Amino acid sequence: MNEKFAVFWGACAYEFKMQCKRPTVWVAMLLVELFMIGIMTRVPEFTNVLGHLKQFPILRVVVYWTDLLNYILPVAFGILLADRLQRDKRTRVDELLTATPSSHTARLYGKFLGSSIATALPILLLFLIGIGIIVALTGNIVALPMALATFAAVIIPGLLFVGAFSVSLPAFIWVPLYQIGFVGYWFWGNLYQPKGIPTLSTSILTPAGGYMSLGFFGTSIFPVAKANAIQGIESLLVLVFLSLLVVLIISKLQKWQQAKM
Amino acid sequence: MFTRISYELRVMGRRIIWIPITLVAGFIAFAFLLHFLGVNLERFISSGFEMFLPIVTGFVVATSATQDPALEIQLTMPRKYHNTSLLRLVVIVLWSIAIGLIAAIIPTVTHLTFVPDQLKNSNAAVKFLGLQFSWIATTLWFVSVALVASLLTRNRSASSAILGAIWIVEVLFMAHLVETTSWLQPLFLFPTIVAPQITFWTVNRLEVLLIGLILLPVGWLLLHNTEGLLKGTSEE
Amino acid sequence: MDIRINNLEKIYRGNVHALNGLNLEIPNGMFGLLGPNGAGKTTLMRILAGILHGTSGELYVGEHNGMTAAGRTEIKRILGYLPQDLGVYPDLSAREFLDYIGILKGLNDKKARHKRVEELLELVALTHVANRKLKTYSGGMKRRAGIAQALLNDPKFLIVDEPTAGLDPEERIRFRNLLSSLGGNRVVLLSTHIVEDIAQTSQNIAMMRNGQVIFKGTLTDLINETQNKVWNVTSAGPLPQDNPNFVIVSTMNMGASMQYRIVGTPPANLSATPLAPNLEDGYVWLMHAPDRQPTSTLKR
Numbered sequence: 189m190n191e192k193f194a195v196f197w198g199a200c201a202y203e204f205k206m207q208c209k210r211p212t213v214w215v216a217m218l219l220v221e222l223f224m225i226g227i228m229t230r231v232p233e234f235t236n237v238l239g240h241l242k243q244f245p246i247l248r249v250v251v252y253w254t255d256l257l258n259y260i261l262p263v264a265f266g267i268l269l270a271d272r273l274q275r276d277k278r279t280r281v282d283e284l285l286t287a288t289p290s291s292h293t294a295r296l297y298g299k300f301l302g303s304s305i306a307t308a309l310p311i312l313l314l315f316l317i318g319i320g321i322i323v324a325l326t327g328n329i330v331a332l333p334m335a336l337a338t339f340a341a342v343i344i345p346g347l348l349f350v351g352a353f354s355v356s357l358p359a360f361i362w363v364p365l366y367q368i369g370f371v372g373y374w375f376w377g378n379l380y381q382p383k384g385i386p387t388l389s390t391s392i393l394t395p396a397g398g399y400m401s402l403g404f405f406g407t408s409i410f411p412v413a414k415a416n417a418i419q420g421i422e423s424l425l426v427l428v429f430l431s432l433l434v435v436l437i438i439s440k441l442q443k444w445q446q447a448k449m
Numbered sequence: 450m451f452t453r454i455s456y457e458l459r460v461m462g463r464r465i466i467w468i469p470i471t472l473v474a475g476f477i478a479f480a481f482l483l484h485f486l487g488v489n490l491e492r493f494i495s496s497g498f499e500m501f502l503p504i505v506t507g508f509v510v511a512t513s514a515t516q517d518p519a520l521e522i523q524l525t526m527p528r529k530y531h532n533t534s535l536l537r538l539v540v541i542v543l544w545s546i547a548i549g550l551i552a553a554i555i556p557t558v559t560h561l562t563f564v565p566d567q568l569k570n571s572n573a574a575v576k577f578l579g580l581q582f583s584w585i586a587t588t589l590w591f592v593s594v595a596l597v598a599s600l601l602t603r604n605r606s607a608s609s610a611i612l613g614a615i616w617i618v619e620v621l622f623m624a625h626l627v628e629t630t631s632w633l634q635p636l637f638l639f640p641t642i643v644a645p646q647i648t649f650w651t652v653n654r655l656e657v658l659l660i661g662l663i664l665l666p667v668g669w670l671l672l673h674n675t676e677g678l679l680k681g682t683s684e685e
Numbered sequence: 686m687d688i689r690i691n692n693l694e695k696i697y698r699g700n701v702h703a704l705n706g707l708n709l710e711i712p713n714g715m716f717g718l719l720g721p722n723g724a725g726k727t728t729l730m731r732i733l734a735g736i737l738h739g740t741s742g743e744l745y746v747g748e749h750n751g752m753t754a755a756g757r758t759e760i761k762r763i764l765g766y767l768p769q770d771l772g773v774y775p776d777l778s779a780r781e782f783l784d785y786i787g788i789l790k791g792l793n794d795k796k797a798r799h800k801r802v803e804e805l806l807e808l809v810a811l812t813h814v815a816n817r818k819l820k821t822y823s824g825g826m827k828r829r830a831g832i833a834q835a836l837l838n839d840p841k842f843l844i845v846d847e848p849t850a851g852l853d854p855e856e857r858i859r860f861r862n863l864l865s866s867l868g869g870n871r872v873v874l875l876s877t878h879i880v881e882d883i884a885q886t887s888q889n890i891a892m893m894r895n896g897q898v899i900f901k902g903t904l905t906d907l908i909n910e911t912q913n914k915v916w917n918v919t920s921a922g923p924l925p926q927d928n929p930n931f932v933i934v935s936t937m938n939m940g941a942s943m944q945y946r947i948v949g950t951p952p953a954n955l956s957a958t959p960l961a962p963n964l965e966d967g968y969v970w971l972m973h974a975p976d977r978q979p980t981s982t983l984k985r
Binding site for chain 3: 456517520
């Protein structure tokens with residue numbers, strides 16, 4: 189077990205460093221963030237909140253900012269993570285690693301966590317900048333612990349879910365196809381509540397975090413009409429569980445595929 | 450020329466051919482399902498043309514522009530690589546448009562087209578042509594932006610992330626934003642689906658097409674940067 | 686035809702100097718370019734092939750000026766290039782790949798192009814597998830397909846960058862023989878860090894270090910440069926690896942003692958026997974000679 193953990197930790201640290209050093213991640217995320225902020229400055233609701241920060245309950249402001257980031261940025265997050273496995277294949281690192289006695293599953297978990305954390309860093313930075321501005325403008329230091337709670341409860345489970353699928357599924361799907369599908373999924377399964385068309389956006393499977401946001405903090409910008417804390421916990425646990433499960437399944441499928449070759 | 454084009458298609462991979470076909474087939478299959486669920490199909494079918502086909506084509510262009518396994522050999526050819534790359538882009542776009550046009554016959558024949566207000570009083574031919582022009586303009590916009598973004602970032606995934614974010618914002622925010630911010634009107638990509646009632650639909654379509662056509666030469670110029678292209682293939 | 690390079694500089698973004706005022710004249714025939722990894726060989730090859738642009742200096746391939754866009758286009762018409770990292774289109778067969786590259790090289794007459802493709806497939810001994818997809822080829826077969834594409838336009842100037850890297854001994858010999866047979870009425874520039882490849886194919890060579898040419902001459906000149914500098918030294922214990930006076934080329938453990946082949950000045954306290962130098966010794970000597978000056982500016 190210790191050996192497996194060492195492999196997991198090694199892969200995690202390596203993937204984290206490697207993804208952090210990729211200028212693409214920072215440039216793409218920065219451009220998407222600037223685009224998002226630029227658009228938001230034209231959205232009346234956003235400018236209203238920004239202009240009257242002190243008049244809104246501080247929790248609502250913090251949750252609004254958290255939800256806003258989780259609205260668009262996971263799209264870029266998922267797309268940027270989708271080429272990690274393909275890169276290993278292209279550079280033949282996968283062969284090198286397969287030839288080692290280390291656990292494949294532990295490596296895939298390490299890859300998933302390390303690269304997900306690194307890709308989430310630009311999101312965390314923007315989140316902290318926003319929270320800093322909220323604290324500076326309202327003078328309310330309580331926003332800081334609230335921000336910790338909203339980030340942990342709303343953003344992290346969603347990013348874990350997206351990260352797990354984006355890192356592992358391209359083992360069996362052509363990367364551009366996955367990326368195209370992911371954009372469609374994010375819209376249909378998280379942000380959109382169509383009339384008559386079945387959707388995941390109102391179920392606890394939505395990684396955008398509507399259930400946690402509404403269930404724990406009483407407000408949300410996602411299409412979740414009603415949610416209590418229990419449903420929030422359910423959604424959070426289901427998302428984390430599915431993240432771990434999909435990595436495990438893909439790892440086993442890859443091993444099975446290798447054994448067949 | 451035919452031999453050249455057939456080689457370019459094979460060099461890019463058969464997936465380039467199958468992706469738009471799969472998308473259209475998927476939409477038709479899903480439309481059948483929705484029909485049985487009693488959903489109004491017009492807007493859904495139109496979204497396939499105006500919202501999904503353009504971004505899919507954009508992703509494919511970004512992939513083609515940044516990934517050529519024999520790039521180094523290509524760059525030593527007397528036929529310039531920027532022209533080869535442009536030819537590939539044209540092949541991709543024309544293929545997507547051809548598939549789209551063939552697929553457009555189905556909603557036209559079954560009277561399942563979703564028409565914006567500005568076209569409602571036009572005759573059938575103008576309606577058909579206007580609707581096709583609408584999604585072709587958006588497709589060209591996405592293709593040009595994908596080309597420029599992928600060459601500037603030298604990375605397909607970065608370009609796709611940017612396109613994905615633009616797409617989400619366009620679908621969910623633009624209809625409200627153009628009401629208050631007039632300078633955003635030329636950047637409104639899916640007016641038929643999300644705001645069919647707008648009075649500047651025709652102008653918007655022309656503006657979107659124009660932006661796409663302006664960005665295309667920018668991408669072509671970026672394709673001259675051989676050092677950047679070589680660097681792009683070694684990164685990721 | 687010859688190639689003249691005068692004071693060529695290449696500075697990459699971030700002020701990375703890949704070529705530092707390089708001077709070189711390459712005559713007709715096989716020409717070997719030696720140097721360690723990072724010496725600037727690939728950058729030079731890519732500039733000669735028109736892929737990269739030199740920052741400053743002069744570069745002429747025949748009468749074509751390689752520093753201008755028009756000149757580069759003309760050079761590409763007479764060029765064949767086999768890159769170090771040969772990428773191929775996996776879903777094309779060798780025959781299709783060559784046909785496609787033929788189109789890109791401007792061989793517009795379909796019949797003549799097909800005939801040329803068949804000739805080259807024969808030359809590189811790939812005819813029997815010409816319809817197989819390139820993704821099923823071994824490294825050596827891909828290299829042979831690579832050299833075939835480079836020869837499609839019967840180039841006057843052929844560049845092969847590290848052609849034998851990763852090949853098995855038999856494939857390497859075959860490839861070297863093929864290259865030697867090509868150096869007739871054309872310039873064949875063979876870049877490598879494998880000394881043996883040069884020894885078997887090229888009489889004229891140049892050696893690069895830190896973006897400059899530090900030696901140009903024949904194989905005999907290079908070996909002569911190393912006369913009286915190669916020694917057989919026997920020692921009871923191991924010799925230090927980082928002695929500035931010599932470089933250990935090979936080591937043999939004789940049980941009670943160690944026998945070394947060194948290039949440089951042998952340690953005074955040990956008995957040393959002079960040895961006849963070979964190309965590898967010459968390479969090692971030049972690479973470690975600290976006072977070695979780059980070759981002088983060419984007079985045009």
